[in-house]
Amino acid sequence: MSPVDRIFKIVVTVARTMALMSAVIVCPVLCLGVLLAVPSEAPGVERAVSALFWAIVLVLLIMPLGGWFGMAWRQGTITDYAALTAVVDAGRDGGFSPAFYARFLLLPAASAIGFIRVGFQFDSAVTAVLLRRDGLAPQLEREASNVAATSLHGGSRSAAAMDKLMKPGKKKKKRGG
Numbered sequence: 001m002s003p004v005d006r007i008f009k010i011v012v013t014v015a016r017t018m019a020l021m022s023a024v025i026v027c028p029v030l031c032l033g034v035l036l037a038v039p040s041e042a043p044g045v046e047r048a049v050s051a052l053f054w055a056i057v058l059v060l061l062i063m064p065l066g067g068w069f070g071m072a073w074r075q076g077t078i079t080d081y082a083a084l085t086a087v088v089d090a091g092r093d094g095g096f097s098p099a100f101y102a103r104f105l106l107l108p109a110a111s112a113i114g115f116i117r118v119g120f121q122f123d124s125a126v127t128a129v130l131l132r133r134d135g136l137a138p139q140l141e142r143e144a145s146n147v148a149a150t151s152l153h154g155g156s157r158s159a160a161a162m163d164k165l166m167k168p169g170k171k172k173k174k175r176g177g
Contacts, residue, residue: 044128051122
């Protein structure tokens with residue numbers, strides 16, 4: 001094995017490991033975003049759910065699960081260095097087929113573009129949630145802005161209602177009686 005071959009093996013192994021770890025991490029993060037957005041009935045939640053669905057599909061394509069699903073190759077989209085060099089060595093003698101280019105060029109490029117699209121779709125869902133302006137009713141916002149941080153009682157709406165009930169007010173005199 002030449003020094004250049006060792007360097008390529010290290011680069012491919014590190015890139016494959018990083019891609020697989022990223023694929024495993026992206027789904028729980030998107031799932032957490034969906035779990036937070038759905039109960040709040042946030043606008044754009046359908047984009048977050050769609051991003052999660054497509055991320056799961058892309059992760060299944062990337063992971064080395066080909067043997068489980070009966071795919072033509074076991075490595076998934078991101079292959080290891082030994083399988084890559086074996087296919088390249090075989091193709092060097094007989095020529096490269098369209099399947100070679102589809103597997104090692106188009107599928108990884110489509111997966112990368114798919115993950116970029118998932119990222120933009122999830123970002124647009126988060127932006128829609130953050131830009132939501134209706135929030136609280138204006139009266140509640142005014143009351144919340146007047147409450148001091150040290151005030152533990154007497155600042156809520158129920159406390160104001162109780163104060164109104166408990167304070168002796170002016171009683172009207174009865175006429176004619």
